[in-house]
Amino acid sequence: MENEDELLSGLHLKRLPGIGNLLCKRLIERFGSAAAVLRAEPEAWAEVEGITERALAALRRNRSPRREIIQEIRAASRLGIRMLSLADADYPPLLREIPDPPPILYMRGDPAAMASFPVAVVGSRSPTRYGREMAQRLAADLARRGFAVVSGLALGIDTAAHEGALAAGGKTAAVLGSGLERIYPSQNAPLARRILAASGAIASEFEPEAGPEAWRFPVRNRVISGVSLGCVVVEAGARSGALITARLAAEQGREVFAVPGSVQSPRSAGTHRLIQQGAKLVQDVQDILEELGFAARPEAMAGSASPAADPPAPQAGTLPAEEQEVLAALGPYPLHIDELGRALGRDAGSLAALLLQLELKGLAVGHPGKYYTAAARPPGARP
Structure with missing residues (x-):
């Protein structure tokens, strides 16, 4: 019952005008839970860093979750979707640590796929054969050593990373830029089903029916990096969205890795820039293990x-x-x-x-x- 109350309160907070992810986390940290936020006195709310008059007014007017929120939780349950609040024991532990975690995470599958040494592998949607093979090989090698491979289910490098982990019999998790009922791209719906069948997970911070609007994908990228120990970029052009994920990973204190390509290939211009800026150059999985602190016993997890x-x-x-x-x-x-x-x-x-x-x-x-x-x-x- 306590978990249900916290989920209800967290979803209610998430919907209030003027309360974004960053302020929501600050409120919950200040009062101990989303439910406690709604019970607090207005004077106490005003002491929270970054709170605005708009947010204060919304809190005063809306202390109790609305009926439609209860109906939304029930509808998600009927679809086989779990809704994880920040207080839920199954909420990805590393994601909880970032400044602006989603107050509610929608998930299908096994939450352990986002808690078992997650490493993100991302890159171009239109990779070369070399890029695709490197993504598959690195993901497979990580999976064999007990790491979970996290990516975004996009075409190209994301797909290769998920496929590599599955081929190695490991865990992989996909973070979507759409709702769980709107798998995007649609041609990867079979891959999503295979991920779930292999005890992986599909997650999103967006409502189940949310469409794949362009603005959602950069927002989604902070979740890919946030759940992970590090982010491996395999082939990214100078304007690739994967560079956003790499920047967010660095801001979150995660390790950033980049796979080099041909200096003549525009598809590797972004990864080469990352290396110039201090990303760890990756030739094989051992480079990742060393940077993450596993070099002393690289086979221990196997x-x-x-x-x-x-x-x-x-x-x-x-x-x-x-x-x-x-x-x-x-x-x-x-x-x-x-x-x-x-x-x-x-x-x-x-x-x-x-x-x-x-x-x-x-x-x-x-x-x-x-x-x-x-x-x-x-x-x-x-x-």
Whole structure:
């Protein structure tokens, strides 16, 4: 019931005039929840940074969610669409951290596809054969190592990235610039179904019936970069929309990668400019792993043995019961601390302390974005 109330309140806030994504997040952070925002006194609202008279007037007039919002939630449910508020445990954890996350995210599929080491792969809608092959290869290599590949379901590089992840048996997620009932481009509707069938996800911040208006795509791009640890640009011309995603990724504190092409190809002019501006040049997946901090044990997430140069780790049976419980929940594939906390019923503070102990003992590996895996064991080692 609490989740339903928060969803209702979040959707209500999102619709009020004068309250955009940035102000909505500030209000929720100030009062603790969307429901608490609506219960607060006007004097307290006025203290929030960036609030305008228009927004204050809208809040005063509209303290209670309207009936049509309740009907909208029910309609989405009938379509098999989940609506995730910022407070929802399944809301993508990295997206929640950006300054202007969508207050409500519409989703079909498995939310874990946007929480399992997501890396964005984007680029030209009309790539060369080289660009398409590089996108497929990088996406497949990332997927084999347990990363989720995020892209925008567009033709060209986006399609190649999704296809590469699927071919490798990995997870991929698509973020749309339209509603979930208006897959765009329509010729990629079969690809969207394959993504869902492979335990991936399709998400959008726009209402299910929203059409693919041009203005929605640059807005959508901040979600692609926001859910991800880093953004890989494969072939982008000087005016490519993928450059917007790269800029947003940098502003959000994400790593930016670029695949070089021919200096004579206009389709690589944008990626070359990114490299000149400091983006990491990518020749293969190892370049991405190094920048994200996985170079020490590049195969750990694939379950391979790491070099046995470290001192022997303690056996799990000699650990305190609480540490054994946490270690048992970890595996070769990355798990976010929020997911781990939900699975074990533990709060983030106590869980972080236990994970630190396991890291110090060489039994767990912490990765960027608060993800964890079990440490790879030498052949023959007992669990």
